[in-house]
Amino acid sequence: MEICKEEESFVRKILMKLGIENNIESCLIGEGYTGKVWKISDNFCLKVSTKIDLMDIPESFKSCENLCVPLKSGVSQSGKYVGHILRYLNMCSLESLIKNNIKLTEEQAKMILYDILKGLNVIHENGYVHRDLHPGNIMLTKDNKKISAVIIDFDDMQPMNEETKACFRYNGYQAPEIIFDDDTYDDKSEMFTVGVILWELVLGRCPFGGYNFFGKIIEESWDNYTEKTAYYNNRTKDALKTAPQYLKRKNGISDECFDLLCSLLDFNKSNRITSEELLNHPFFIKETEKSFKTKKENNIYNDMERD
């Protein structure tokens, strides 16, 4: 990873201000599309980005443990860089799980998905869209043996309105109305992305989306793709439309998970489920009932002990 002089001196200045004597080469832990991230202590990291036209992030985002928003930010003297202090997340991203073909059980995926939805619901209910939601921007972190999923990278977040457009970076996660019609981007468009992520976590490669999707087309036959875009797009549309039949033939997914994937990946955006509705979906309700039952059983057990 290359660090330019101005960026380096900005990072050094911040570290000095914080009284941290880290070697800046060795604590560089991540790089994305717009920025680099340095681990500065057991609990915090520093992201330096060139995306400086950032918007004010609502205060309520800071109190949601499933969102990792800047705790403090400052711009470099030239105005070229912005530095953010962030909570340090100590595990990997969902991108590395998916790219390493690590499939999760439905129970594991359920816990991760629930966390993503809690975070996403805070974003959507405040009238914003993240716009860069993909598995590389969802990280896992472990605190006292509890693993949670956290949404990162708020550089492209925007208020949701009629003019809001998608940020085309990982096209394999975009909803059909975005890919095929460049439609307005809203919370329902973002829910489609959640569906592709859930598919990849539980089932592996997705026939109409995911990391490798557009990459694969390009890799295998870019010339064919540019010449016959309509043909490839129709193939994608067909795969999307036949997704429920495809899922029905798959073994090992529960009825609730099947239903959930269909509601997230509905071709028609108006039928797609919202994050709020999803938090009350039987896929999760069943879990709540189960933990309630366990609690009840535990109470009985405690009562027995007391006797």
Ligand SMILES: Nc1ncnc2c1ncn2[C@@H]1O[C@H](COP(=O)(O)OP(=O)(O)O)[C@@H](O)[C@H]1O
């Ligand atoms: N809070 C964090 N804790 C630990 N690692 C992080 C954190 N935020 C980002 N990273 C790492 O840095 C990488 C780039 O961060 P990201 O915010 O996605 O930058 P970009 O806007 O350039 O995509 C991430 O993929 C991840 O590996």
Ligand SMILES: [Mg+2]
């Ligand atoms: Mg990123």
